[in-house]
Amino acid sequence: MLVTTYSSSVYGIEATTISVEVNISTGTRYYMVGLPDNAVKESLQRVESAIMAIGYRMPRQKIVVNLAPADMRKEGSSFDLSIAIGILAASGQISSTLLAQYLLMGELSLDGTIQPVKGALPSAIQALKDGFKGFILPEENTREAAVVTGLAVLPVRNLKDVVAICAEKSDIQPVYIDLEKEFLQENEQTGADFSDVKGQENIKRALEIAAAGGHNVILIGPPGSGKTMLAKRLPTILPPLSMEESLETTKIHSVAGQLKSRISLMTKRPFRAPHHTTSDVALVGGGTHPQPGEISLAHNGVLFLDELPEFKRAVLEVLRQPIESRNITISRARFSVDYPASFMLIAAMNPCPCGYYNHPEKTCICGSAMVQRYLSRISGPLLDRIDLHVEVTPVAFKELTDTQQGEKSMVIRARVIEVRKIQQERFKELKNLHSNAQMGSKLVRQYCDLDEPSAQLIKVAMERLGLSARAYDRILRVARTIADMDGSTNIASQHIAEAIHFRSLDRENWGG
Numbered sequence: 333m334l335v336t337t338y339s340s341s342v343y344g345i346e347a348t349t350i351s352v353e354v355n356i357s358t359g360t361r362y363y364m365v366g367l368p369d370n371a372v373k374e375s376l377q378r379v380e381s382a383i384m385a386i387g388y389r390m391p392r393q394k395i396v397v398n399l400a401p402a403d404m405r406k407e408g409s410s411f412d413l414s415i416a417i418g419i420l421a422a423s424g425q426i427s428s429t430l431l432a433q434y435l436l437m438g439e440l441s442l443d444g445t446i447q448p449v450k451g452a453l454p455s456a457i458q459a460l461k462d463g464f465k466g467f468i469l470p471e472e473n474t475r476e477a478a479v480v481t482g483l484a485v486l487p488v489r490n491l492k493d494v495v496a497i498c499a500e501k502s503d504i505q506p507v508y509i510d511l512e513k514e515f516l517q518e519n520e521q522t523g524a525d526f527s528d529v530k531g532q533e534n535i536k537r538a539l540e541i542a543a544a545g546g547h548n549v550i551l552i553g554p555p556g557s558g559k560t561m562l563a564k565r566l567p568t569i570l571p572p573l574s575m576e577e578s579l580e581t582t583k584i585h586s587v588a589g590q591l592k593s594r595i596s597l598m599t600k601r602p603f604r605a606p607h608h609t610t611s612d613v614a615l616v617g618g619g620t621h622p623q624p625g626e627i628s629l630a631h632n633g634v635l636f637l638d639e640l641p642e643f644k645r646a647v648l649e650v651l652r653q654p655i656e657s658r659n660i661t662i663s664r665a666r667f668s669v670d671y672p673a674s675f676m677l678i679a680a681m682n683p684c685p686c687g688y689y690n691h692p693e694k695t696c697i698c699g700s701a702m703v704q705r706y707l708s709r710i711s712g713p714l715l716d717r718i719d720l721h722v723e724v725t726p727v728a729f730k731e732l733t734d735t736q737q738g739e740k741s742m743v744i745r746a747r748v749i750e751v752r753k754i755q756q757e758r759f760k761e762l763k764n765l766h767s768n769a770q771m772g773s774k775l776v777r778q779y780c781d782l783d784e785p786s787a788q789l790i791k792v793a794m795e796r797l798g799l800s801a802r803a804y805d806r807i808l809r810v811a812r813t814i815a816d817m818d819g820s821t822n823i824a825s826q827h828i829a830e831a832i833h834f835r836s837l838d839r840e841n842w843g844g
Contacts, residue, residue: 334353334422335354336351336353336418336432337354337414337415338350338351338414338432338434339410339411339414339435339437340435340455341404341406341408342454343404344587344670344671345580347458349435349459350399350401350411350414351398351399351400351401352397352398352411352415353396353397353398353418354415354421354422355396355398355422356394358394361395362394362395363394363397364399365397366398366404367399367402367404367406368406369406371408372406372407375411375415376415378440379415379416379419379440381442382412382416382441382444383416383420385443386491386495388425389425391422391423397418399411405666407621408450409439409449410437410439410449412438412439412440413436413438413440413468413494417431417498418431428498430498430500434464434468434486435456435468435469436468437449437455437468437469437470438468438488445490446470446471446490446491449470450587451586451587452477453579453586454586454587455467455469456477457583459483460480460482460483464483465484466483467485468497471487471489474507475594475595475596476582476595476596478507478508479582479597484506485506486506486507488504509597511597524565524568524741525565525568525740525741526565526568526738526739526740527739527740528738529565530731530734531728531731532558532724535722536738536739538720538722538834539565539566539569540744541720541813541814541817541834542676542719543566543570543676544748544816545719545751545767545810545812547676547719547768547769547810547813548676548677548718549678549679549720550679550718551678551724552680552683552722552724553682553683553724554687554724555682557724557725557726559681563634563678567600567633568745569744570633570634570676570745571749572599572601573600573632580632580672581601581633584629584671585602585629587623588629602629602631602633604636604675605635605636605638606626606635606637608638608639608642608643610643611644612646615627615647616662617671622664627654627660627673627675628671630673631674633676635675635678636679637679638679639680640681640709640710641682641707645709645711648710648711648714651677658770659671660673677718679718681710683703684698684703684707685703689703717802717806719809719810720835751816752767754816755768768809768816769809780811780812780823782823783823783824785825786811786824786827789825789828790804790808797832799835806835807828808831810834811830811831814827
């Protein structure tokens with residue numbers, strides 16, 4: 333008897349519905365076809381044990397399981413549930429009447445317990461598009477799938493629950509999430525706050541500019557000057573995620589299997605801080621079975637690279653293309669997948685190996701050649717792609733012991749949100765463009781028109797600092813953001829001057 337059940341497979345951050353065809357006929361062997369990987373092939377052993385554990389029998393006949401479309405690679409253990417139900421239906425042990433209405437996903441334990449899977453949210457979105465009535469999946473994945481309205485999401489704990497649903501004898505109720513309530517719930521700022529930072533007003537100003545325009549920042553200063561502390565507080569002043577951004581971010585974390593069972597929707601911007609020993613594959617994504625890397629997990633959020641020169645040169649160089657294109661394509665012989673990677677890069681580093689080059693009080697023990705070798709670990713092309721170069725100086729004792737509380741993140745965030753609204757209005761006709769940092773050269777020329785004093789100022793800066801054409805565009809983008817913060821329609825010379833000030837650590841004049 334031939335029976336078809338339906339499951340889902342994720343490629344990139346998009347899902348494809350897979351037809352699981354099970355045919356039982358005369359014979360004695362099991363066959364799994366349709367380009368399954370080892371985890372899928374091994375499912376027959378798990379399925380057999382699970383079926384017997386709930387009191388049913390595994391047919392001792394020829395069983396052929398075909399995963400269609402047969403020319404697409406099938407990976408992972410999420411097909412276990414649909415295969416098991418297909419075998420039970422094809423052998424006549426349960427009814428197959430409802431199988432065409434539901435998508436099935438879940439990994440089976442030997443005792444019939446259903447384990448959570450990756451990619452429930454993109455699979456639910458595709459199930460709704462394909463016209464399925466409901467989605468049967470592990471209880472732990474229910475909340476992330478339930479954000480898709482119009483789809484009955486049924487949580488199950490073991491194979492017996494699914495059998496009861498097929499027999500229409502189950503009392504399991506669909507889980508529904510109030511998406512608007514979930515998204516708009518109050519996210520109180522706890523823990524880190526900009527008011528904790530003593531002094532460093534110039535650095536706070538730079539980070540506010542970065543947050544307002546979505547710009548990349550590198551912080552350079554001696555140990556203990558507050559670089560990491562400041563970087564970790566940047567997410568507290570970023571604007572809240574939009575609904576579209578929240579769904580896209582949640583999809584990426586769902587595919588990577590990093591959503592907790594109680595989370596249905598990510599409402600806070602991600603902050604990723606990989607260690608400097610991380611590999612290039614871990615950073616950009618990939619592997620035998622491609623998975624999102626740190627840059628994609630930081631999508632719509634912040635990627636913080638502390639101790640930047642300690643990262644391997646090859647690891648840093650792979651960042652250059654994603655910073656510009658805001659996505660990463662991972663290619664293999666048979667397929668390629670695209671992951672979004674629109675993140676804010678915040679990097680921190682010491683100015684030399686000992687950390688005290690240009691320190692106002694402590695003496696640097698590094699020779700000039702050693703300092704240059706240390707700085708040369710960061711390539712010029714990578715620095716060109718960072719909008720703001722900010723020198724962080726140690727906090728004076730007077731500021732450190734000041735009892736007066738600084739400006740709270742909530743206050744700064746309110747200003748950032750207002751500036752972002754200006755940019756949203758400016759780019760409302762342009763798809764996938766939300767901030768000044770995302771402007772291409774054509775848009776820079778359109779929205780960053782300069783008067784004569786401003787043009788002369790940036791010309792002198794280009795000549796003296798030896799800046800590249802890319803650095804020129806980035807100065808204009810930063811100046812556009814500063815002008816927006818001032819409520820100015822046109823870019824003035826003071827806006828250009830401040831933007832140039834934050835390029836003063838550019839490659840050819842670093843520490844000069």
